[in-house]
């Protein structure tokens with residue numbers, strides 16, 4: 001066309017990156033509801049109304065996982081109506097002081113139309129995942145039976161490989177919402193309950209259907225902190241025996257963390273899924289969506305084997321705390337070192353052992 005520049009998907013997508021990225025600041029976390037409930041007498045927090053209110057708080061936060069089954073709070077063990085009103089229920093990340101905004105300028109995206117074809121040689125996202133896969137192919141992590149398709153999900157959306165980061169299509173890609181490379185961002189598909197256990201506080205339990213291996217359960221949501229702030233909070237948390245900190249230090253980062261997630265003041269069902277098992281059925285996998293900074297993946301939780309109806313969902317703490325911290329905490333008799341009640345046949349007997 002004479003005199004008019006041609007607007008393509010790529011130029012539109014590039015232009016959008018000039019806008020400031022959308023993200024939430026930890027200092028803006030709302031806490032009015034929690035403050036109001038905590039100001040009420042204990043009899044309220046132990047009532048059925050507290051259960052209903054807690055379930056409603058969860059429901060309201062589930063706008064970003066449309067179609068996800070509702071979550072029930074079940075307590076057949078104590079008289080608490082709900083878990084402690086210490087945190088804001090959210091599936092999002094809230095950025096703490098000193099944590100930079102998401103890097104969208106350097107984010108790679110695809111210009112595919114409709115659903116991305118995993119076999120495509122031109123899809124930018126398939127290319128990016130393939131590039132990253134090369135090192136795993138070279139070191140034999142990917143079995144020789146691998147069919148060469150770069151996306152880590154199969155055609156049912158189940159994760160195939162747990163040892164490497166996922167790169168999903170993002171807000172700047174041309175493909176549709178039902179693209180096979182958009183699983184985490186579509187949210188949870190299986191019914192789960194938050195249930196009081198006898199010895200481990202609250203936990204996450206499967207609903208009535210078997211969850212197949214490789215199913216997405218949730219993002220380990222909460223405050224995204226610098227590791228310095230996380231270390232400062234960790235000393236305190238260890239003293240009173242509950243920590244929800246998770247350092248982002250995957251092997252391809254040289255096992256050194258710059259950032260950490262704290263799910264104490266903000267989080268979702270996955271904070272309770274943080275119960276340890278010596279024979280876990282879930283795994284945390286780094287996943288990049290609207291972020292080019294490799295130090296800031298989302299921590300996403302997937303089932304690593306089939307989970308039976310009503311079975312507890314859990315993962316292993318072993319490896320999630322460094323040895324020096326463990327040694328010192330044990331010496332100081334920190335409350336965070338507890339007897340393990342996972343009940344598995346190969347139980348080591350102690351948490352963070």
Ligand SMILES: C[S@@+](CC[C@H](N)C(=O)[O-])C[C@H]1O[C@@H](n2cnc3c(N)ncnc32)[C@H](O)[C@@H]1O
Nearest residue numbers: 200201202241242243272274275276340341342
């Ligand atoms: C991050 S919290 C997990 C959620 C916790 N159950 C709650 O109610 O908030 C971690 C704490 O849960 C308890 N816990 C988790 N797994 C356990 C296990 N296998 N045996 C005993 N206690 C456990 C310990 O008190 C641990 O410090």
